Amino acid sequence: MIEAVPIGISISTPEGKFIECNSEAYTISGFASKEEFLNIPALELYHEPKDRERFVELHEKGLVKNFVVKLKRKDGSAYWSSITSTEQKIGKQISYINTFQDVSEHKEAELKLKESESKYKYIANELEMILDHLPLIVAYKDNKNNLLRVNQFYAEAHNLQKEDMEGKSAFEFYPQELAQSYLDDDLKVIMSKQPKLNYIEQWESEQGSRWVSTSKIPYIDEEGNVQGIIAIIEDITEKKLAEEKLKESEEQYRVVLDSINDPIHVVDTGLSIILINPAFKEWVKIFDISPDILGKKVFEAFLFLPDLVLDEYQQVFSTGKTLKTSGKTVINNKEVFTKTTKIPIFSEGKVNQIITIVRDITERKKAEEKLKESEKKLRGIMASxxxxxxxxxxxxxxxxxxxxxxxxxxxxxxxxxxxxxxxxxxxxxxxxxxxxxxxxxxxxxxxxxxxxxxxxxxxxxxxxxxxxxxxxxxxxxxxxxxxxxxxxxxxKEIFDLAQFPSEDPYPILRVNRNGVMYINEAGQKLLNLKDNDQIPKIFQENVKVTFESNQITESEIELDGRNYSFTITPVKDADYVNIYGMDITERKHVEEKLKEVNKLKSEFLRRASHELKTPLISIKGFSDLILSLYADQLDTPIVSKIREINDGCERLQNIINNLLKTSRLESPDLRPKVQKEDLSFLIKFCVNELQPLAERRKQSIKLDIHSELYANIEKEEIHDVLSNL
The missing domain is CATH 3.30.450.20 (PAS domain)
Structure with missing residues (x-):
């Protein structure tokens, strides 16, 4: 029966001696016969001896199932095998019944997949590094206006971190109308599957209004489906302003800014070029240099580079710091001015690649010279x-x-x-x-x-x-x-007209006597309302009161398991009111916790005061008894000390009374017992009590009140207030 099974089957002792096997077992292992296979110890079939020890340890814990391990054939070649083994007792002998098969193809595919995943992650990190250092604003968006990925410049333009923007909707960062216009434009690119390149528009950012050149490219997945767009934005404000000034000055001076994507290439530790972007290919063509330079050394591809460039690369590799340089180079008899940025790429803490970004500023240099030459004419123009x-x-x-x-x-x-x-x-x-x-x-x-x-x-x-x-x-x-x-x-006039907060995160309504005139998006979601609906029943009574009294009314309402406070405010000389809502759930929770803490504090004060008062009565009672019975028999210093004890007891008694009074004042059940009292007499009484203290402090108290002032008060509490001023 075991010969019919298409997998290797063997029976062995725990010590590794084979007792029986089928033909598939010795064939997989590269042996010519069963006898030859059975004479080989199991340990010699393992590529690593430690794997045999692991096999035995697994048996000690129970069933060995799908134990993937590297074995070796008779000729020494290695292969991956999956072993399942159970322990059986045959007579008095314990044996292992083993089944195994060659899974090398599956294992190698698995290893290649892991290697592929590692390479993909590396390329993704490299792409992010490039995007973050390009002097461009880049964003990946889906067909619902969500920001899937943004580069560093995009986040900085909004004074945010990349993590604060990725995965969120553009509607969270732009006004509703503007965000919708972006989405409409994106959808045109998505539906047509055609890129929209280099169109000029104004962009409102955190740094103000800017002129930008925008390109939108369809974002296509591995199956060829358009998932969204890649937006690439270049700030051309300076170029735009320069062009306008050139027109105003009758084109007497020119300032040319590079509006093309900067050329980029990447080198490894051996200074071999491993990556170039399309802009780099086009740039080198200008100088009659072949763009087929991948795999070549930097100094083989660009013979015109000075030795100083080698020192610059070595500096970046050794220090791990970005290096920015500028200078003049002659390429095939053409004088070129460039600004170059060399950025290190790290792997496991070491620099293993360098991104080089080149910006051609030749045209700008020429324009500056022309500007200097046209200074005289410019003065005449400025005068007008x-x-x-x-x-x-x-x-x-x-x-x-x-x-x-x-x-x-x-x-x-x-x-x-x-x-x-x-x-x-x-x-x-x-x-x-x-x-x-x-x-x-x-x-x-x-x-x-x-x-x-x-x-x-x-x-x-x-x-x-x-x-x-x-x-x-x-x-x-x-x-x-x-x-x-x-x-x-x-x-200012426009600003004053735009004060109603349509994008407030809390519900805001404007209602007249007939219904809802306006409700913002937050209110629509919470109250399930829209413009021109009837006034909700929860507001009808308060709205009516507000119209009749022309006074602000407030109410608290529970909606969707949360507490909301609504303030209904009349608008002067207008036949409508505004309703402002606010989520006060957290505040209500805090208030409840504060009440509980105050209750615990009051209970603590009452208990602490009681525990202190009991021994205090005993101390003061015995000290009074000693003074009354034995004062004439005791030495003067002892009597003085006992009196100090009495004074201390009285002070402590006052503190305890104050604690008890504090606890009583904070009690929610406390109700003042007011009655009609002569406030004038009470004030004069307190002033007389405080007169000795004022004299010691060399102060005077001037009292100018009516002889009789009656008020409904609690006399003892008002006495405490006046005495502690």
Whole structure:
């Protein structure tokens, strides 16, 4: 029977001697006959002797099932086997009945799968590193406007961490209408399965309004289904502003910013190129260099690189720190200016790859030269601009004023400090954007108030580098200022009209006498209402009272297992009221816990006071007895000490009484016993009691009250209040 089974079967002793086997058993093991197989100890069939020990240990614990282990054949070759073994007692002999089969193919597939998973994880980490260091904003979105993945620049644009955005809906980060427009645009790309590339739009971010170049690419899974889109956004605000300025100055100067994705390549520890992006392929074609460079050494692919580049790579590998450099290179007789960033990639704590990002700034360099050459013409153009234009040096001296500035501040302002002329200050403004431009060479702007002809005006100012030295440090800055007072007033009017919080997380309604005029999204979900519905029964009575009394009413309601507070507020000169809801569940829980804590505290005070009072009575009673019976028989120091004990007992008695009184005052059952009393007499009585204390402190008490003041009070409590002032 065992010969018909297509798996190896053997019977062995616990010591590893084979007693019986089928042909499949010795065939799998590479033996020619059963006799040859039975003469081999089981230990010699194991690739690792320790695995035989594990097999025996498993038997001691019970059944051995699907024990996967590496065995070896007669010729020494290894294979993976799955063993199942049971212990049987045949006569007086304990034997192992073993079944086993060759699972090498399955095991090797399993190992390859693990290796593939490891490589996939590595590639995913590498992709994330690249995305986080690209000077672009990148987001993966599904067809429901959820953010599946964002890069570091995207999160920073919203002043958040990546973890705060991934997995959440875009509706949580943008106004409803704007988020919906993003989704509508995404769906067009998803439905068409065609990318939408490099379209220019304005983007409202946490840093303000920016011009961006946006591309959207279908996000396709392994089965070819479009799951969403990949949005790639490049900030081109500076380029946009430069283009506008070039048009205003009749194209006398040009500033070209790189709007193409930066070229990227990755090298390993041997400086072999293992990855390049499409932008890199296109970039090298410009210089007649073949893009077929994968697997080549950096210095084999780019013969023009100086030896200094080797030192830079070695520095990044040794220090593990990002290195930024800039310089000029001649490639096939073409002069190229670049900014390069070398970023280390870590594996198990060591740098094993470097990402190199190259930014071609050649066109910008040429544009800067043209700007310097056109300075004279530019001055003429600036003189005709209707905004206030000035040029300043590093000491904030006004070196140039256009006619608009001269008309406002007079020609004598030339050569003066800007903060003295514009603000009347002795020191520079703390938030001076001109100084920031000198420090970092970037464009800065701000709004401020200036006194112009005796009138406070809102001024919007922008500053940018006008001229640099040989080391590219700013030496002159141009400032353009515009009076935006009228615009600010209009913005305030618009803001005042948009105060009703439609996106409040709590329910908000506006109702008239007939029904619901408006309800926000939170209210719709909680109350199952929509605009123009009838007023819910839970609000009808309070709404009626609010309309009739023109007073605010409040109520607490339990909805969906949570407590809500609703405030109904009348609106002056309007035939409607606003209802503001708030979830107070947690507050109610806290209030209940506070009540319980106060109850425990009061109980503790009562018990502690009682426990202290009992021994105190005994101490004071015996000390009084000693003084009354034996005072004349005791030494004066002893009598003095006993009296000190008595005084201490009285002080402690007062403390206990105060504790008891505190406990009584905090009791919810306490009700004041008020009656009509002469408050004037009580005040005079307390003042007389406090007079000795006032004299010791060299103070005087001036009393100016009516002779008779009657009020409904609890006399003892008011006495305590006045005495402790």
């Amino acid at each position: 601009i209707t905004d206030q234009v000035s040029i300043l040096d590093r000491n904030l001296n006004l070196l140039y004023l256009n006619k608009v500035v001269e008309e406002i501040y007079g020609p004598s302002a030339l050569g003066s400090k800007c903060y003295q002329i514009y603000q009347g200050f002795d020191e520079p403004c703390s938030d001076c954007q001109v100084r920031r431009t000198f420090e970092d060479g970037e464009v800065h702007h701000k709004e401020c108030l200036r006194e112009i002809r005796g009138d406070s005006r809102y001024i919007w100012s922008v500053s940018s580098v006008f001229e640099t030295d040989k080391e590219e440090r700013p030496i002159l800055v141009i400032e353009v200022s515009r009076d935006v007072t009228e615009r600010k007033e209009k913005e």
